[in-house]
Structures are given as C-alpha cells and as structure tokens.
Amino acid sequence: MRAVTVTPGTPDSLRLVEDFPEPPTDEGSVLVEALAVGICGTDHEIIAGHYGEPTPGSDTLVLGHESLGRVIEDPTGSLNRGDLVAGIVRYPDPVPCPNCAVGEWDMCRNGLYTEHGIKGLPGFARDRWRIPPKFAVRLDPSLERVGMLLEPTSVVAKAWAHVERIGNRAEWKPQTALVTGAGPIGLLAALLATQRGLTVHVLDRATGGPKPQLVGALGATYHTGNVADLDFEPDVTLECTGAPVVVLDVLHKAAPTGIVCLTGVSSGGRMIDLDAGALNRELVLENNVVFGSVNANRLHWDMAAEALAAANSEWLEALITRRLPAASYAEAYTPAGDDIKVVLDFAR
Structure with a gap:
C-alpha cells in the first residue's frame, strides 16, 4: 500500500x-x-x-x-x-x-x-x-x-455558523459581505455567503488568472487594491489572508454592529503601527465583534456537505x-x- x-x-x-x-x-x-x-x-x-x-x-x-x-x-x-x-x-x-x-x-x-x-x-x-x-x-x-473540498468548506461553514449566532444577539439583517483573500478558503467562504443571499465582495492581490472569473461566476464582485479604498462598509467580513495589514484594515472597515471573523493564520514577526485607542473606540461605539475561527465539528461538516451538494459542480471543479x-x-x-x-x- x-x-x-x-x-x-x-x-x-x-x-x-x-x-x-x-x-x-x-x-x-x-x-x-x-x-x-x-x-x-x-x-x-x-x-x-x-x-x-x-x-x-x-x-x-x-x-x-x-x-x-x-x-x-x-x-x-x-x-x-x-x-x-x-x-x-x-x-x-x-x-x-x-x-x-x-x-x-x-x-x-x-x-x-x-x-x-x-x-x-x-x-x-x-x-x-x-x-x-x-x-x-x-x-x-x-x-x-x-469531495476533497469538504474539509476547507467545513472551516468556513463553522465561521458562518458562528457569525450568525453572534449576529442574532440583536435584530440583524446583514446585506453585504466582504471576503479578503481568494484562495480556497476565501472562495468557499464567498460561495457560502452567496448561498445566504448576501451581496458579496472578494478582495485579493491577483489581477489575472482564474480568481476574478471564479468570483464573477458566483455573482460576486472582485476587487484588488486596499481594503481602505473600498466604497462600502461590510456587515460581515471573513478575513482569510492572515496578512497583518489586511487584518487591521478590515477591523477599521466594519459597518456598525459589523462582525469580523478571522480565519487566516498570521506568521508573526512583522510589526505595524497601530492606534489601539482609536481602534478600541470604533469597535466599542459601533458594537462590533471580532473573533477567530479554526477547525470544525460534526455539525459544521454536515453543513459543508449540504453546501457543496447545492453548489455548481463545474464551479467547484474549477x-x-x-x-x-x-x-x-x-x-x-x-x-x-x-x-x-x-x-x-x-x-x-
């Protein structure tokens, strides 16, 4: 064997x-x-x-x-x-x-x-x-x-499950989602966002290759550049890069009562300037929530299996x-x- x-x-x-x-x-x-x-x-x-x-x-x-x-x-x-x-x-x-x-x-x-x-x-x-x-x-x-995509899909299924549980702390009707990073986790996160009926935006560094087309095929909007340059404030953000600058930018960009889920793992060792007081003020006064998410349990794996079964198989294979x-x-x-x-x- x-x-x-x-x-x-x-x-x-x-x-x-x-x-x-x-x-x-x-x-x-x-x-x-x-x-x-x-x-x-x-x-x-x-x-x-x-x-x-x-x-x-x-x-x-x-x-x-x-x-x-x-x-x-x-x-x-x-x-x-x-x-x-x-x-x-x-x-x-x-x-x-x-x-x-x-x-x-x-x-x-x-x-x-x-x-x-x-x-x-x-x-x-x-x-x-x-x-x-x-x-x-x-x-x-x-x-x-x-079907080997089930494991990464389970990771984002858990992220969405926790986003929704947090959102239901109050009357919550999210409209817009931002996904940073268009690797497998980011693209699958965008898939699950579109399945929830949200207006979805995906930001990535790539200007060519298959990523823009894959995002467009979901009915989502593809962006390059910086988070700060986006002309909207997302209700939900799934950060899938782990890049420290991007992590900091999405915290500042969140809409009031917005939820930011961090799924990317940073490597560490890079220092950036941070006005912690200003960030704290924004998060507190706007009732924002920031949380990390990794791995998944059986509930999330079953959710992921349902999501993949409902997805376009040609898109998944791409x-x-x-x-x-x-x-x-x-x-x-x-x-x-x-x-x-x-x-x-x-x-x-």
Missing part, C-alpha cells in the same frame, strides 16, 4: 512509501479506499518541518487531511459499500475538556486533541484508511470529483488547478504561483 509520509520536524523528509502497512482495525471499523486528498498550506508547513506530530510509537506521519474516499466495508451498517465519504480531521481529547465532551472538539480548551495528517493521527494520503463511523461524512455522489497522480507526489506538494487547490489523485 502506498502512503505519503514525513518525519515531523525534519525539513524535506517527504516521501512516497510503497509498502506501507494496511490500516489496523483499531483506527476504525470503516475501511475506505482513497480517491484523492487535497493539499493546503498546512501540508507545506509540516513538510518544511515547522510543526506536526508523528503517530505514537513512530517517528513518521502520514500526510493528508483533506480526504475523499469510497467505502469498502462498514460492519456496523452505518455506511454502505460504495458510499462516497470524507474523514473528519480532528478527534476529541481523551480527558476530555468540557467542549470535547459535548462534541465541540473544534473548541478544545486543553489542546490534547489529535488530527489526521497533522497531530498524532495518520493522514489520508494512503491507498486505504480506516475511520470510526461517527467521523465519516457521507457525500452526495455528484461530488465524486470535488477551484482545482492541478490534479496529479500519487506517483507525482513530489510535484504535487511543490507550490506553484497560480495554484488555487492542488489534488493528489490516488485513483490514478
């Missing part, structure tokens, strides 16, 4: 193992044949040695947290042979913390969770994998080519700018400047 592995903490240790062991039954009762995995910035950071934890008793980690597969067997009867599924990435900690105890492992308070392909659990970049039924999400058959066979793993994990989503195809 093939598996893409790294040695966490060791830069450039990526390799394709041809004789990797079959997944043991203690990983879960559902046996799945891998179809594809999506590749994202987290994978690149693990490959660079910045973080990642091996599975217990090993010094290696199988990569891949954006999964898509087909059920081979499920002796519990929860799933049928041939069902299209994706695997939930994060598992609750064994203690558990109060949030993990009620299925909100995305809000884990003690950091003892584990994550497939990232932290202590083998990933999905292997020919076959196992998973417990409650962590397997059934997908509509129409998503056979694009997000995938490169699709390579598993044998070309090294090329797949090498970033290219015009990438949106790269997919490693185990069915080829």
Whole structure:
C-alpha cells in the first residue's frame, strides 16, 4: 500500500512509501479506499518541518487531511459499500475538556486533541484508511470529483455558523459581505455567503488568472487594491489572508454592529503601527465583534456537505488547478504561483 509520509520536524523528509502497512482495525471499523486528498498550506508547513506530530510509537506521519474516499466495508451498517465519504480531521481529547465532551472538539480548551495528517493521527494520503463511523461524512455522489473540498468548506461553514449566532444577539439583517483573500478558503467562504443571499465582495492581490472569473461566476464582485479604498462598509467580513495589514484594515472597515471573523493564520514577526485607542473606540461605539475561527465539528461538516451538494459542480471543479497522480507526489506538494487547490489523485 502506498502512503505519503514525513518525519515531523525534519525539513524535506517527504516521501512516497510503497509498502506501507494496511490500516489496523483499531483506527476504525470503516475501511475506505482513497480517491484523492487535497493539499493546503498546512501540508507545506509540516513538510518544511515547522510543526506536526508523528503517530505514537513512530517517528513518521502520514500526510493528508483533506480526504475523499469510497467505502469498502462498514460492519456496523452505518455506511454502505460504495458510499462516497470524507474523514473528519480532528478527534476529541481523551480527558476530555468540557467542549470535547459535548462534541465541540473544534473548541478544545486543553489542546490534547489529535488530527489526521497533522497531530498524532495518520493522514489520508494512503491507498486505504480506516475511520470510526461517527467521523465519516457521507457525500452526495455528484461530488465524486470535488469531495476533497469538504474539509476547507467545513472551516468556513463553522465561521458562518458562528457569525450568525453572534449576529442574532440583536435584530440583524446583514446585506453585504466582504471576503479578503481568494484562495480556497476565501472562495468557499464567498460561495457560502452567496448561498445566504448576501451581496458579496472578494478582495485579493491577483489581477489575472482564474480568481476574478471564479468570483464573477458566483455573482460576486472582485476587487484588488486596499481594503481602505473600498466604497462600502461590510456587515460581515471573513478575513482569510492572515496578512497583518489586511487584518487591521478590515477591523477599521466594519459597518456598525459589523462582525469580523478571522480565519487566516498570521506568521508573526512583522510589526505595524497601530492606534489601539482609536481602534478600541470604533469597535466599542459601533458594537462590533471580532473573533477567530479554526477547525470544525460534526455539525459544521454536515453543513459543508449540504453546501457543496447545492453548489455548481463545474464551479467547484474549477477551484482545482492541478490534479496529479500519487506517483507525482513530489510535484504535487511543490507550490506553484497560480495554484488555487492542488489534488493528489490516488485513483490514478
């Protein structure tokens, strides 16, 4: 069996193992044949040695947290042979913390969770994998080519769920949404915004390539330049770049009672001038809310599956700018400047 592995903490240790062991039954009762995995910035950071934890008793980690597969067997009867599924990435900690105890492992308070392909659990970049039924999400058959987008969609589904919960603190009828960044997370955030009937604006640095067309196909408006130059104040902002200047700008740009959700992770190490007093005054006097969001629980994964099933399949497939066979793993994990989503195809 093939598996893409790294040695966490060791830069450039990526390799394709041809004789990797079959997944043991203690990983879960559902046996799945891998179809594809999506590749994202987290994978690149693990490959660079910045973080990642091996599975217990090993010094290696199988990569891949954006999964898509087909059920081979499920002796519990929860799933049928041939069902299209994706695997939930994060598992609750064994203690558990109060949030993990009620299925909100995305809000884990003690950091003892584990994550497939990232932290202590083998990933999905292997020919076959196992998973417990409650962590397997059934997908509509129409998503056979694009179902690996479920994991990033679950992240923005959670973001929108929390935005809506916060918005309902008062009478709330949002009209306008701003998404900063037109990578996979940003484009999927825009998709879910359009599905909610909002007027959607997307801001990104790219002036060419597929991004403007993808945004336009959603019925949204594409912008380049600076947040400060936009001629509207968004009711909802999803910040998906992590760029410090952009983060600061969207805080200043929010409409009264506006909500800003930060999904981009900043690298740190860059200092910018900030009038903290003026920013505080704006946020307080306009009843703004700023919050961070990462990961997702089962509720959000199910919401994401519904959102993808309702989306235009051709638009979703256009997000995938490169699709390579598993044998070309090294090329797949090498970033290219015009990438949106790269997919490693185990069915080829």
